Amino acid sequence: MVWEAGQLAFERLQGRLQRQGAAAAPLARERPAHFVAFDILRLAGTSTVAWPYPQRRAALEELFNEHQLAAPWALCPTTTDPDTARE
Incomplete structure (x- = not known):
């Protein structure tokens, strides 16, 4: 799950799952999953x-x-x- 403003943000996790390869790395740093x-x-x-x-x-x-x-x-x-x- 990804947290945003102290709350769970499932839609942010979905956004991360749609990225692959080199495009995934920056988003993983910006929105780390837990x-x-x-x-x-x-x-x-x-x-x-x-x-x-x-x-x-x-x-x-x-x-x-x-x-x-x-x-x-x-x-x-x-x-x-x-x-x-x-x-």
């Missing part, structure tokens, strides 16, 4: 699909903290506030 995780479905060989989402999210956040993951890894923002979600 792996954005929003859920975890398997952990240490164990399926987490049956876990409730809050438990899976906590495991994902713990994984990011344990491994000190940073760009190009990104943890998708989350909220329980309806106004924030609408925004």
Whole structure:
């Protein structure tokens, strides 16, 4: 995923995917892509699909903290506030 102004910008990633070869390099520098995780479905060989989402999210956040993951890894923002979600 590509970030723009602090938000996910999927359309920017699509624009990057359309470029190949020499045309792709400048755009990759201008708009670096990140792996954005929003859920975890398997952990240490164990399926987490049956876990409730809050438990899976906590495991994902713990994984990011344990491994000190940073760009190009990104943890998708989350909220329980309806106004924030609408925004």
